[in-house]
Amino acid sequence: MSSIKIPILDLKPQYQAIKSEIQAAIDAVLESGQFVLGPTVANFEAEAARYLGVKHAIGVNSGTDALIIGLRALGIEAGDEVITTCFSFFATAESISNIGAKPVFVDIQADSFNINPDLIEAAVTAKTKAIMPVHLYGNPAAMAKIRAIAAKHNLKIIEDCAQSFGAVYKGNCDGCEDTCDDAIRQPLMGRRAGSLGDVGAFSFFPTKNLGAYGDGGLITTDDDRLAELAIMLRMHGSKQKYCNEMLGYNSRLDAIQAAILQVKLHYIDLWNQQRRQVAKTYSQLLEGVADVITPALSDGHVFHQYTIRILGGKRDHVKKSLADAGVGSMVYYPFPQDRLPIYDGQYPANPVSDELGKQVLSLPIWPELSAETSQFVVKTLRASL
Numbered sequence: 001m002s003s004i005k006i007p008i009l010d011l012k013p014q015y016q017a018i019k020s021e022i023q024a025a026i027d028a029v030l031e032s033g034q035f036v037l038g039p040t041v042a043n044f045e046a047e048a049a050r051y052l053g054v055k056h057a058i059g060v061n062s063g064t065d066a067l068i069i070g071l072r073a074l075g076i077e078a079g080d081e082v083i084t085t086c087f088s089f090f091a092t093a094e095s096i097s098n099i100g101a102k103p104v105f106v107d108i109q110a111d112s113f114n115i116n117p118d119l120i121e122a123a124v125t126a127k128t129k130a131i132m133p134v135h136l137y138g139n140p141a142a143m144a145k146i147r148a149i150a151a152k153h154n155l156k157i158i159e160d161c162a163q164s165f166g167a168v169y170k171g172n173c174d175g176c177e178d179t180c181d182d183a184i185r186q187p188l189m190g191r192r193a194g195s196l197g198d199v200g201a202f203s204f205f206p207t208k209n210l211g212a213y214g215d216g217g218l219i220t221t222d223d224d225r226l227a228e229l230a231i232m233l234r235m236h237g238s239k240q241k242y243c244n245e246m247l248g249y250n251s252r253l254d255a256i257q258a259a260i261l262q263v264k265l266h267y268i269d270l271w272n273q274q275r276r277q278v279a280k281t282y283s284q285l286l287e288g289v290a291d292v293i294t295p296a297l298s299d300g301h302v303f304h305q306y307t308i309r310i311l312g313g314k315r316d317h318v319k320k321s322l323a324d325a326g327v328g329s330m331v332y333y334p335f336p337q338d339r340l341p342i343y344d345g346q347y348p349a350n351p352v353s354d355e356l357g358k359q360v361l362s363l364p365i366w367p368e369l370s371a372e373t374s375q376f377v378v379k380t381l382r383a384s385l
């Protein structure tokens with residue numbers, strides 16, 4: 001057996017590269033004596049808002065809280081329906097269920113892994129209040145079509161951007177080359193995830209493209225009123241200390257995490273570019289391999305994950321062979337959200353996501369992953385087929 005060990009993600013090289021900057025940033029917070037919100041968080045929020053191209057960025061405890069507070073700010077309540085994708089981490093649907101609303105699951109497009117915009121309209125009912133697309137694996141969803149549907153039915157859009165910090169909408173995964181309205185699509189071109197709907201929700205969990213060294217999250221919006229509500233909700237429903245106007249949360253971003261994130265924000269474009277290069281290398285090496293479908297290499301994709309499909313019922317065998325050879329891989333996600341035990345039997349079949357749950361395999365990816373490492377991963381994978 002080989003002694004090489006390749007994890008699915010290695011955060012250590014990144015830390016080594018920016019260690020002195022990170023330590024200085026943490027030290028400045030320790031010296032300042034201000035650990036929750038305060039000027040360090042405000043500076044990071046302002047810089048993140050500029051980078052993402054939004055008017056407001058509001059730091060919170062986690063991506064999950066960003067979704068919950070985003071939904072609450074939009075006025076989503078118990079009994080409302082929110083349309084979302086089958087294929088995501090449970091935090092997506094959980095945020096909807098946690099505020100008493102009902103997630104309505106829509107199947108995905110096999111080539112983008114994202115919500116299929118052509119199936120959304122059939123899921124709209126009198127109770128529908130919002131659509132929550134997820135830019136899965138770092139690939140922007142079909143936002144032009146989604147916005148057209150939202151406008152027609154007077155729905156809000158809350159983007160789950162947990163996997164897509166820095167991703168750019170390029171219109172190329174719309175699958176609509178142009179049945180959709182160019183008047184809606186053109187103004188979105190070149191804009192970043194988090195600026196494509198009414199509210200964006202980001203996660204800074206350490207494994208995400210922009211990761212903290214602990215938990216953290218961010219809410220983005222261009223709407224002053226929504227920003228004001230989000231700021232109140234993260235602080236026990238108060239604008240003014242000890243004057244609480246609504247039920248909120250204790251969900252604020254730590255100054256130490258904000259300081260770390262601000263250092264990392266300066267590198268995010270480089271890191272995302274490196275991830276794209278890793279993805280390109282994998283796709284070249286995997287070209288023509290039978291029973292393997294590689295992901296679309298769209299420009300705006302930031303490859304939080306590099307996820308292939310393995311056909312012929314061989315996915316689990318490949319995963320095990322990789323593990324035996326010391327190569328990490330993961331299935332994101334074995335069960336579509338509508339198939340989770342918590343929603344047992346409540347939802348009709350969504351054939352594409354049911355099928356892809358059995359095919360997907362995410363390979364090791366991080367910005368510094370070398371070409372030699374991708375070659376070893378692919379060699380091992382090919383041998384297992």
Ligand SMILES: *Cc1c(COP(=O)(O)O)cnc(C)c1O
Binds near residue numbers: 091
């Ligand atoms: C990570 C993730 C979340 C939740 O973020 P946390 O910061 O872990 O709460 C939500 N949605 C998706 C798609 C995610 O990948």
